[in-house]
Amino acid sequence: MLTITNLQASVEGKEILKGINLTIGKGEIHAIMGPNGSGKSTLASVLAGREDYEITGGSVDFDGKDLLEMSPEERAREGVFLAFQYPVEIPGVSNTNFLKAAVNEVRKHRGLEPMEPKAFLKMMREKMALVEMDQAMVSRSVNEGFSGGEKKRNEIFQLAMLEPKLSILDETDSGLDIDALKIVSNGVNKLRSKETSTIVITHYQRLLDYIVPDFVHVLYKGRIVKSGGKELALELEAKGYDWVKELALEEVV
Amino acid sequence: MVEFQSKLEQEFSLVERSLNGQAKSPIHAIRKQAMARFAELGFPTIRHEEWKYTNLMPIVKQDYALTLQAASSLTKADIEPFLIPDVEANVLVFVNGSYSAALSTIISDKGVEVMPLAEAFTKKTAVVEKHFAQYAAWQNDAMLALNTAFSLNGAYIEVANSAVIEEPFHLLFVNDSRQQSTFAPARNLIVLGVNAEATIVESAHTLVSGENVGFTNVVSEVVLAENARLQHYKIQNDVTQSHFVGALHAHQEATSILNTVVVTLSGGIVRNNLNAVLAGKAADTHFYGLYLVNGKTLVDNHTLADHAVAHCTSNELYKGIMDDRSTGVFNGKIMVRPDAQKTLAYQSNRNILMSPNATVNTKPQLEIFADDVKCSHGCTSGQLDDEALFYLRARGLDREQARALLLYAFAGEITEKIELEPLRERLESIIAERLHQELV
Numbered sequence A: 001m002l003t004i005t006n007l008q009a010s011v012e013g014k015e016i017l018k019g020i021n022l023t024i025g026k027g028e029i030h031a032i033m034g035p036n037g038s039g040k041s042t043l044a045s046v047l048a049g050r051e052d053y054e055i056t057g058g059s060v061d062f063d064g065k066d067l068l069e070m071s072p073e074e075r076a077r078e079g080v081f082l083a084f085q086y087p088v089e090i091p092g093v094s095n096t097n098f099l100k101a102a103v104n105e106v107r108k109h110r111g112l113e114p115m116e117p118k119a120f121l122k123m124m125r126e127k128m129a130l131v132e133m134d135q136a137m138v139s140r141s142v143n144e145g146f147s148g149g150e151k152k153r154n155e156i157f158q159l160a161m162l163e164p165k166l167s168i169l170d171e172t173d174s175g176l177d178i179d180a181l182k183i184v185s186n187g188v189n190k191l192r193s194k195e196t197s198t199i200v201i202t203h204y205q206r207l208l209d210y211i212v213p214d215f216v217h218v219l220y221k222g223r224i225v226k227s228g229g230k231e232l233a234l235e236l237e238a239k240g241y242d243w244v245k246e247l248a249l250e251e252v253v
Numbered sequence B: 001m002v003e004f005q006s007k008l009e010q011e012f013s014l015v016e017r018s019l020n021g022q023a024k025s026p027i028h029a030i031r032k033q034a035m036a037r038f039a040e041l042g043f044p045t046i047r048h049e050e051w052k053y054t055n056l057m058p059i060v061k062q063d064y065a066l067t068l069q070a071a072s073s074l075t076k077a078d079i080e081p082f083l084i085p086d087v088e089a090n091v092l093v094f095v096n097g098s099y100s101a102a103l104s105t106i107i108s109d110k111g112v113e114v115m116p117l118a119e120a121f122t123k124k125t126a127v128v129e130k131h132f133a134q135y136a137a138w139q140n141d142a143m144l145a146l147n148t149a150f151s152l153n154g155a156y157i158e159v160a161n162s163a164v165i166e167e168p169f170h171l172l173f174v175n176d177s178r179q180q181s182t183f184a185p186a187r188n189l190i191v192l193g194v195n196a197e198a199t200i201v202e203s204a205h206t207l208v209s210g211e212n213v214g215f216t217n218v219v220s221e222v223v224l225a226e227n228a229r230l231q232h233y234k235i236q237n238d239v240t241q242s243h244f245v246g247a248l249h250a251h252q253e254a255t256s257i258l259n260t261v262v263v264t265l266s267g268g269i270v271r272n273n274l275n276a277v278l279a280g281k282a283a284d285t286h287f288y289g290l291y292l293v294n295g296k297t298l299v300d301n302h303t304l305a306d307h308a309v310a311h312c313t314s315n316e317l318y319k320g321i322m323d324d325r326s327t328g329v330f331n332g333k334i335m336v337r338p339d340a341q342k343t344l345a346y347q348s349n350r351n352i353l354m355s356p357n358a359t360v361n362t363k364p365q366l367e368i369f370a371d372d373v374k375c376s377h378g379c380t381s382g383q384l385d386d387e388a389l390f391y392l393r394a395r396g397l398d399r400e401q402a403r404a405l406l407l408y409a410f411a412g413e414i415t416e417k418i419e420l421e422p423l424r425e426r427l428e429s430i431i432a433e434r435l436h437q438e439l440v
């Protein structure tokens, strides 16, 4: 599904991603962990097409296509979805109108007709139920005045509406209370299939109890310094990052 | 320019002769003084602080006809596009300053007296004399003096105490410059009694051909007695071969509420003055404005919230979306006089510049002579929020759609202040279409 080869990116002349290699197969869940500032969100943003970053090297293949050549909207239409670490508040734009436009763009790209209003509302209701969002929130402006947890839940609601092939969840767990974490994780699990892949960026093992990864990677200073199975997350939880940081140093030396 | 000015002076003597008996009325005495004052002041130049960014000289260099008595050949079909769809409204149509009974429709009869001002001069002399030119201070304002001098017609609306008029009043000013470039002045007097409520829409429309341009000058004086409520909407979506200089001067008694929304979508040079004097305790005034312009349109909004007594509130938000070589001017003054303790006064002007050639000049002016007040003001000019743009694009909207959606939302904060639903919907669809055309 996704093959990242030696990806390098910098912002304002500062190199942040220093050669990422990562292959994600269909139906797989990959967790990316790592200390603050190591480049996790940068990787997510680069995959989603944020233009502030300059790609200085490497390539990304998404289902046989060159992802880095595409505009952010093309990526979204092709099926890449980024659940933002910090979802943006957009006053005056209603969630519903925004989603209708987004859903129809994705459909158009897939050669489908725009959705009938009735069918759209039905789908909204189903997906709302999935993440237990209430109507009042959906009727409001996009994320405006939402609590931290509500914003995260709204991201997963959008994910549910857009049915992407590759979901990138950037710290979706932060800000969610214990119950919400369960609800949102359940939602993500129900939306998964053999045809879709997920990248979960998180600091905490707890999320991975619900969304169980096939692989765990540690990103440190712009490189993946350690990869393993789901037990790696447990090891990190127990031991912290110092030992992987040392590993990284040894490798560089 | 001197030519047009002297032409106006000559025209004034012609008008005087046609007035017959009324030439000796107190109203005409005011007109005469105003004319003399205009002759003294002349058209304002950019050396005048209030006209620094709005140069009238190219406009007034033109030769204009002043055809106050002209019969109009316009038909209902001609003005149909200017009407608000799907609304039962009183429509008063003025063509080149003259009232057209044939094109007008008056449906409200209970609790309101509505007629052309020319008729009110004789039928409602006492009320007119009490209010006319009492709020719109023309002595140091050349354009206002000019309007006062030629205040021969316009709308007269007097809402009785406690009357709530459901049907809006649409005052429609048509400048017919198809034969020749025309200067069309008009003057409205709107008086709301105690507890009265009304909704007024003003719009000006110009018909042109060839090189002709229309110059329209509409001034409204508005009096709100205690606890009266007025919704006042001014819609400007005129051809680019038209210029507009107008004003609204409101006088508000205790606990009255004025809600004004000025929406400018197109035109040549557009200048709006908006002054409200909060003269009674706990009066409340709202100034909202939206200018969404392109080409070479210039929109200049000068506002004054004048807090004369205590416990009043003024709330002001003007927003601009400027493309191409358009120019925006916002000059918002808050005056808090010594007696106006416990004043709440807010003002904000926010602009989005869509093109590097668009400019906006914004100037808040706070003059505060009381100590126990809350006043705030702020202005911003910039581009659309990149974070929001990326967020929308990351969900599949292309850049243009995302921009249109954000701009529509930006404008929506003003259009939502229009309580007259058919008007709001009409404007929203015009705005959506405009944004779509420009961007998508």
Ligand SMILES: Nc1ncnc2c1ncn2[C@@H]1O[C@H](COP(=O)(O)OP(=O)(O)OP(=O)(O)O)[C@@H](O)[C@H]1O
Pocket (backbone or CB within 6 Å): A011, A012, A014, A016, A034, A035, A036, A037, A038, A039, A040, A041, A042, A043, A052, A085
């Ligand atoms: N636009 C930018 N300008 C300057 N520096 C940036 C920019 N974006 C990211 N950085 C820097 O790049 C580094 C990586 O940031 P990034 O947000 O990717 O980290 P992260 O791994 O997601 O951290 P966290 O766990 O705190 O979310 C940080 O040092 C950050 O300050």
Ligand SMILES: [Mg+2]
Pocket (backbone or CB within 6 Å): A040, A041, A042, A085, A170, A171
């Ligand atoms: Mg991050």
